Amino acid sequence: MRVPFEKLVAEFKRVLVSLGFTDEKAGRCATIFAENSRDGVYTHGLNRFPTFVGVVKDGMIKPDAEPTKETAFGALEQWNGNLGPGMLNAEFCMDRAIALANENGIGCVAIKNTNHWMRGGTYGWQAAEAGLTGLCFTNAIGSMPPWGGTDPRLGNNPLVIAVPREGGHVVLDMAISQYSVGKLMKYQAEDKPLPLPGGYNKQGQLSTDATEVLESQRLLPIGFWKGSGLALVLDLLATILSQGNSTAHITNSKQESGVSQVFICIKPADNEYTANAIKEIISYTKSSRPEQEGQSVSYPGENSLRTREQSLKEGVLVDEKTWETVLAM
Numbered sequence: 001m002r003v004p005f006e007k008l009v010a011e012f013k014r015v016l017v018s019l020g021f022t023d024e025k026a027g028r029c030a031t032i033f034a035e036n037s038r039d040g041v042y043t044h045g046l047n048r049f050p051t052f053v054g055v056v057k058d059g060m061i062k063p064d065a066e067p068t069k070e071t072a073f074g075a076l077e078q079w080n081g082n083l084g085p086g087m088l089n090a091e092f093c094m095d096r097a098i099a100l101a102n103e104n105g106i107g108c109v110a111i112k113n114t115n116h117w118m119r120g121g122t123y124g125w126q127a128a129e130a131g132l133t134g135l136c137f138t139n140a141i142g143s144m145p146p147w148g149g150t151d152p153r154l155g156n157n158p159l160v161i162a163v164p165r166e167g168g169h170v171v172l173d174m175a176i177s178q179y180s181v182g183k184l185m186k187y188q189a190e191d192k193p194l195p196l197p198g199g200y201n202k203q204g205q206l207s208t209d210a211t212e213v214l215e216s217q218r219l220l221p222i223g224f225w226k227g228s229g230l231a232l233v234l235d236l237l238a239t240i241l242s243q244g245n246s247t248a249h250i251t252n253s254k255q256e257s258g259v260s261q262v263f264i265c266i267k268p269a270d271n272e273y274t275a276n277a278i279k280e281i282i283s284y285t286k287s288s289r290p291e292q293e294g295q296s297v298s299y300p301g302e303n304s305l306r307t308r309e310q311s312l313k314e315g316v317l318v319d320e321k322t323w324e325t326v327l328a329m
Contacts, residue, residue, distance in 0.1 A: 043182025112244025
């Protein structure tokens with residue numbers, strides 16, 4: 001079924017206000033959740049909302065917490081999220097990175113003791129809408145084994161890179177596993193096989209069965225050993241730059257809270273060369289012959305824009321059971 005975007009925002013806000021969020025904070029969080037579903041990232045929109053509510057009720061997220069500055073030097077700032085709502089802390093940090101980049105050409109903001117930011121792409125779009133190139137990443141609880149290992153020791157640490165562009169921003173938002181946990185759960189709920197192997201079963205064999213992968217906790221990193229290495233260095237950078245918790249510390253605490261994140265913005269040269277270079281790169285990429293007739297090559301973020309347009313016109317696609325759960329809260 002489909003629900004008007006404004007109705008999604010209103011219901012999310014109603015629930016969050018009842019949990020102790022101020023009207024302003026509830027509205028911002030509700031909008032982000034609704035925008036995630038609007039753009040087709042259902043795993044971090046409506047489908048994630050009941051989990052978020054549960055975490056707030058458990059006291060892991062403090063609705064009234066505000067980020068506080070720890071230190072600043074040059075174009076780098078370090079903040080403490082004080083276990084506030086991760087999406088609000090992330091939005092704040094990207095705003096600070098944007099301000100620093102507008103002042104210095106580049107800005108970097110690192111935050112510790114924050115919570116899950118939901119869809120990382122939200123903050124890539126935020127930078128691109130401000131006309132800046134954005135890069136952000138976070139560490140997370142251990143859910144993926146390092147290459148050559150069987151025990152989960154690496155966080156599935158998302159990486160986001162955004163480039164502003166007339167006609168549609170380029171926004172890459174990727175997990176470091178072949179499929180994010182949210183995507184695996186979606187295939188599991190629909191009882192569908194994965195298009196490509198997403199991890200290993202308990203016998204150590206590559207599997208397209210989402211349930212087997214989730215049960216074994218052996219997600220397949222992108223690029224095999226390369227993805228394993230990327231997850232490791234993202235954890236190193238997030239931890240060192242924020243002076244916060246590492247994946248090891250988060251995992252040993254048994255709950256994904258108090259994570260570390262980094263937000264970087266760069267002010268691109270606003271000239272004809274920049275515009276032409278972006279146009280050339282996108283056009284050249286999309287000129288590749290499609291693998292299947294009737295399809296086309298898309299750049300990162302293009303499909304999100306298509307889904308967004310459809311959602312605003314026809315209503316946001318929702319899981320009826322989850323929607324009923326929210327309405328009953």
